[in-house]
Amino acid sequence: MQRYEVQFADSQPAFQLRDFQPAPLGPRQVAVAIKAVSLNYRDLLVSRNTYFCPIENGLVPCSDGAGEVIAVGDEVTELRIGDRVASLFFPHWQAGEADGRAISGALGAEGPGVLTPHFVTDATGLIPIPDSLSFEEAATLPCAALTAWHALFEAGQLKPxxxxxxxxxxxxxxxxxxxAKAAGAKVIITSSSDDKLAHARQLGADHGINYRNTPEWQEEALRLTGGRGVDVVVEVGGPGTLERSLMSVRTGGRIAYIGVLTGLAGAANPMMLIPRLAAINGIFVGSRQMFADMLQAMVAHRIHPVIDKRFSFADAPAALAHMEQGAHFGKIVIQVG
Ligand SMILES: NC(=O)c1ccc[n+]([C@@H]2O[C@H](COP(=O)([O-])OP(=O)(O)OC[C@H]3O[C@@H](n4cnc5c(N)ncnc54)[C@H](OP(=O)(O)O)[C@@H]3O)[C@@H](O)[C@H]2O)c1
Structure with a gap:
């Protein structure tokens, strides 16, 4: 059997196929035949060893997978062979507020990930998926979707x-x-591409701003809200966009601080929080309980993830290169089984 491992050496893709032998299952462990994996920007950071934590040579990458349970340990009662499941980004964060233990062992960085046909984890590190979602769709959820859910409805307190x-x-x-559209909110979205903005409008976005043509996009966000500002900012840009986000948010609004697309260092001035009486919340993916809530909403609202492109297991390095180009819209999926 072959799986991907991160190998830091010159002149080769960081994700390399390697042979491995599955270890025997522990009493609380479950083996999953992974059918699909999705990529996150984080996997790029892992492949460059620029993620928060140092990455060990030989780590199995990627946090987001879905598949079928093929074996369970003697003490596992909550899952059975044949169950359809997705991975939890944080296998120990079950519910409530996070503590150090809850956010330890994140898949594909601190702990082994899912870019393998045979994934083993504790039963608590998996969540059953609804029949209405395919394995490919479910594989897009553990990091990106749950982060968006947490940002909007837990930290952002988004209302219709x-x-x-x-x-x-x-x-x-x-x-x-x-x-946000399913919840009855209005959406202003930025992009470097007019074509992508047109696609976002087809999905329900109310307004699009091309941040290349309109670098002062915060002024447009204010104009579009009649000078009031937006209720919630989903901040994925990071240091390079935070200053404009602070100018876009309404008095008493919330910024869900998520990403580092503009890099790790910056000089945004938090002073604007004072006259805005605004809050910035750090978001780190989410708990199993949030995942369960999100799945219920997705079923009720018939929400299906937007998959940009699918790659075969053999082409996983090409999938990573596709993400690096930044031409994608939505999620990139690797078909595993
Ligand atoms: N804190 C957490 O728990 C958490 C969880 C998930 C992700 N993240 C972080 O959130 C960020 C997004 O992750 P992702 O997986 O959604 O990434 P992704 O799928 O690779 O999205 C990248 C897209 O972001 C847009 N972008 C790039 N630079 C931008 C800028 N300066 N201003 C506005 N948009 C910009 C581009 O869209 P256009 O082509 O449309 O311009 C690009 O295609 C990453 O930094 C990731 O590490 C954090």
């Missing part, structure tokens, strides 16, 4: 009639667009 500002048309932002 609110306006949310989304940045770019990658995985997190397109899920946030779908969820």
């Amino acid at each position: 009639g609110h306006t949310v500002l989304l940045q770019g048309t990658g995985g997190v932002s397109i899920f946030a667009l779908q969820f």
Whole structure:
């Protein structure tokens, strides 16, 4: 059997196929035949070893997978062979507020990931998926979708009639667009591409701003909200966009701070939080309970993830290169089994 491992060496893709032998299952463990994996921007950071934590040579990459249970340990009662499941980004964050233990062992960075046909984890690290979602669709959810859900409805307290500002048309932002529209909110979305903005409008976006042609996009966000500002910003740009987000948010509004697309360092001035009485919340994916809530909403609203492109297992390095180009809209999927 072969799986991908991160190998940091010159002149080769960081994700390399390697032979492996599955280990025997522990009593609380479950083996999953992974059918599909989706990529996140984080996987690019892992492949460059620029993620928060140091990445060990030989790590199995990627956090987001879905598949079928093929074996369970003696003490596992909550899952059975044949169950359709998705991985949890944080296998220990079950519900409630996160503590250090809850956000330890994240798949595909601190702990082994899912870019393998045979994935083993504790039973608590998996969640059953609804029949209405294919394995490919379910594989897009553990990181990007759950982050968008957490940002909008837990930290952002988004309500019908609110306006949310989304940045770019990658995985997190397109899920946030779908969820915000289902919740009756208005969406302003930015992109480097007019074609992508047109696509976002087809998905329900109310307004699009090309941030290349309109670098002062915060002024447009204010104009579109009659000078009031938006209720929630889903901040995926990071240091390079935060200053404009602070100028876009309404008095008493919320910024869900998620991403680092503009890099890790910056000089945004938090002073604007004072006259705005605004809040910035750090978001780190989410818990199993949030995942369960999100799945219920997706079923009720018939929400299906937007998949940009599918790659074969053998072409996983090409999938990573496709993400690096930034031409995608929504999610990139690797078909595993
Ligand atoms: N904190 C967390 O828990 C968490 C969870 C998930 C993701 N993240 C982070 O969130 C960010 C997005 O992740 P993702 O997986 O959704 O990425 P992705 O799918 O690769 O999305 C990238 C897209 O972002 C847009 N973009 C790039 N630079 C931008 C800028 N300066 N301003 C506005 N948009 C810009 C581009 O869209 P256009 O082509 O339309 O311009 C690009 O295609 C990453 O930094 C990731 O590490 C954090």
